[in-house]
Amino acid sequence: MELLIGLTISLMGLAAVSSMMVTFSKKRGAITQTMATQDNGVMALYRLERDISQAGYGLAPLQGCNTVVDGVNSFVPYPIVIADGGSGVSDSILVQGTNPASGIPGTELTVVSGNTMTTNAYNVRSTTGFSVNDKVVTTNFIPTCTMTTVTALGGVVGAATVSYTPALAASSAAGYLVFFGASSAGVLTEFFSRTYAIGTNALTVGDYPTYTANNLVDDIVFLKAQYGMTDSNTSTTVTRWVSGATALSGATVGRVIAIRIGVVARSSARENEVIEQPNPLPIFPELADSSGTTDAVSFTIPDTRSRYRAYTTIIPLKNVIWTR
Secondary structure (H helix, E strand, O other): HHHHHHHHHHHHHHHHHHHOOOOOOOOHHHHHHHHHHHHHHHHHHHHHHHHHHOOOOHHHOOOOOOEEEEEEEOOOOEEEEEEOOOOOOOOOEEEEEEEEOOOOOOOEEEOOOOOOOOOOEEEEOOOOOOOOOOOEEHHHHEEEEEEEEEEEEEEEOOOOEEEEOOOOOOOOOOOOEEEEEEEEEOOOOOOEEEEEEEEOOEEEEOOOOOOOOOOEEOOOOEEEEEEEOOOOOOOOOOOOEOOOOOOOOOOHHHHEEEEEEEEEEHHHHHHHHOOOOOOOEEOOOOOOOOOOOOOOOOOOOOOOOOOOEEEEEEEEOOHHOOOO
């Protein structure tokens, strides 16, 4: 009888310990999944913020260009372009800028013998930072601008020349020569143009000119972005937040001085029970602005047994602001 009583007490104790261990294991698993989700969300925002904060360097003089033609390729030289996915669908973000090793984004054109440029040479204030085979674009032929290749450098400060090919029309208009840098095997090595999007459960990135998507951060399932716009090209205060459905033009791109980014990260493992979490999950809160439209965004959780976390940040486009 004593043995049976002792055994019963032992089993009861073992059951209590087992219950505690199961509860502890579940909580540990939940904490681990939450931390992994947080790490992925923060990493996604970090990678986006790192490029977006550099967007537009060297491209400000070309914002009037609707297109830059680079041989068989072409692109719009805006710092940021948001491709709106629509309600409940992820956006994609194009981020662009130059990253010259010399640190020089370009030079002003100057009038020599009545021309700022001839059919085969730009007249410039200085050739510092330029080298043969570099790629450059002049602002003289907005809205369609052609990328040319430096073939020779000559002259002195104040009367310097940058020879180029292919030939363009001569011009006496004031302008700026934008530096896109060296190229290797036809690929611009000092110009970055990247598109960020959502692939199969991952944030992806693709580079110019093919934009082939490669996984960047796993378990990112949703991406939304909005333009922070001013009322004029000289203001530095955001007055409204608009989605990528609002197409930019040469007249309005300079009014975009900030980007609001939101991502949703999902846990890599499903749990056995339904998880209590907000559904829909808020991404962007409503912000007061002058547009009179709703700028709040949320994400409808498709799987209530997976953990979802939303992460949001506002990134100033410093290179756009500095050029004012």
